[in-house]
Amino acid sequence: MKVTVRESDTFFYYSQLFDIPLALILASNRELDAEQLQPEQQVSIPGYVKHAVKIGPGDSLWRIATQRQLPLDALLLMNPKLDPYHLNAGDSVSIPIRMTKSIIKGNQAYDYQTMIKDINRLSAVYPFIRQQTVGQSVLGKKIPEIQIGQGQKQLHINGAFHAREWITTPVIMTFLNDYLLSLTNRRTLRGLSMAPFYETTTLSIVPMVNVDGVDLVIHGADAAEERKADVLKMNGGQSDFSQWKANIHGVDLNDQFPAGWDIEQQRREQSPGPADYPGAHPLSEPEAKAIAELTKQRDFERVIAFHTQGEEFYWGFEKKEPPEAENIATEFARVSGYKPIQYVDSYAGYKDWFINEWRKPGFTVELGREKNPVPLSQFAEIYQKALGIFLANFYM
Template identity: 55%
Template sequence: MDVYVRPGDSLWHYTQLFRIPLQLIIDSNRNINPQSLSVGQRIQIPGYVAQSYQIRRGDSLWSIAMSRNLPLDTLFLVNPTINPNQLQIGQTIKVPLRITWRLVNGKQNYTYETMMNDIRRLQSVYPFLQVDSIGNSVLDRELPEVLIGTGNKRVHYNGSFHANEWITTPTIMTFLNDYVLSLTNQMTIRGIITSSLYEQTTLSIVPMVNPDGVNLVLNGPPEEEPYRSNVLDWNNNSLDFSGWKANINGVDLNDQFPAEWEKERDRNPKTPGPRDYGGESPLSQPESIAMADLTKKRDFARVLAFHTQGEVIYWGFQNLEPPENKVLANAFGRVSGYTPVKTVDSYAGYKDWFIQDWRRSGFTVELGRGINPLPLAQFDEIYEEALGIFLAALYL
């Protein structure tokens, strides 16, 4: 929501009126100097939208403010040209509306377009969120990264490396929504004060690593050739893509990283298909290249890749992981009920590569139980289990 600076205004004044932490207002207006505001300058207030209201008989700005538990001054800030003594019946004014509910609906088939729409809505209401592009998919879909927080500890979450594990994306997006809600409404999540998490960490989120694959599973084959013919051929001409893990090139993106890649290739399919084909070489796909470039650029302290299924937390790779990995994995297990497992006979994954090249904490978290894609009926249970891990990865 926008307000316009008046003589004598300060950001501190806005924090008092709207009950929004000062840091969130500063971070929502990165292009301004908080010490030298200009009259008429536009300031974005996070956590609010401006709702249209038609003046009725007997209305005054005071009565409108009182009925909504708002300071009178907030109405002047969002209606800079209004004359309170000349209100007309039927006149439309703006009224600040504090957002106290989720904008993200995770309990639906969560396509790439749904995710992008939710990211745009969240950034509109919570402009302290930074959204960058880390690259593009094979079908030229932009791969967004969402950044939240100002701290020195750099943490990363990602979802939907595998197409039919797409429920990880709305799970992550729901956490992002709950995180920003708690910040702007100054509420805790499970008793945790999230403002301290915001100050101590910078969280990077890539909610959907494999958008072409996710849309293939949910919507069927694309119109573009040769991709349509290819995926139908690799899927035995079936329109049921529920077993599809790979990207639109038939490459398993979580078998694409240079961490004993050859071992994984030797035992897996040698041609494109729905799953387990690691490509002709490591980092040959635009999605895996984008993730590798992002990881090098951000220099994360820890990474968590969310997959399905099994309710397991994998935390090791070739004994290269730091000692704290076991401690963290056990903590994640306590808050989620999941089982920490050091390793399985698996290579070339994103978590494996991160541990190998950085010797830092990397985890693969397998959400839920059943056959992929997991049903939306499990969403609430999956989210409640994952929520403890999302939080613990920030505060530990």
């Protein structure tokens, strides 16, 4: 929501008027001079949307403000051209509506366009988040990254490395929305105030790594566009792509990283297909390369890659994980009920590479249970268990 600056208005005044933390308002208006607002400038108020209501016979701004429990000056600010003493029945008044419910509807088939639409909606309501494109897929789709927070502690999470594991994306997006709601409504998540984490932490999120593959699983071969014939051939002529893990090239993106890649290459599939082909060489695929470049550019303290399924997580690699990784793993297990596994006979994954290169904590979290793709009927349970890990990631 935007309001028009009046003479002598300040960001601090807007913070008090709309009960929004000053840091969020400042971050939502990075392009403006925080020390000297100019009349007629437009200021974004995060966490609010505008709503138009019709003026009834005998209505006044005072009555509308009282009925809706709004500060009168908020109505005056939002309706600068309205004469408060001469309202005409049938005219419209803009009122501020605080967002208190989630925009994200995670319990649905969650494809690339749904994610992009939701990111744009969140950015419009919560402009203190930042987004950028970190790379492009084989089919040229932009891979978005979202950043939130102002702290020096850099954390990274991602989802949907594997196409059939797309449920990880709405889980991540639901948490992001809950985090935003907690900040703008000054409410806790599981008893934790989130404002201190916003100030101390910068969270990087890539909700969907394998953007082409997710659309292939959800929409079928037509989603592969000019590569439709290729994916049908790799899938044995079958139109059911529900078990597809790879990208559109038929490469497993979580077998693409230079951390024992040669070991995986020798024992995995030797040609492109729905699953388990590590590619011709490490980081051959644009999606894996995009995540690798992002990681190299940032000083991430910790990374978490969300996968499915098994209700467990992996936290070691060739004894190169730092000592503090065990404490973090213990807490992740406590708050989620998931089983911590230090070592597994697997190489070339994103968390393997992160641990190998930086000797910092990295985690692969397997959400849900039974089989892939995990059914949407598990979504609510998955989210509640994952929420503990999302929150512990901040305070550990």
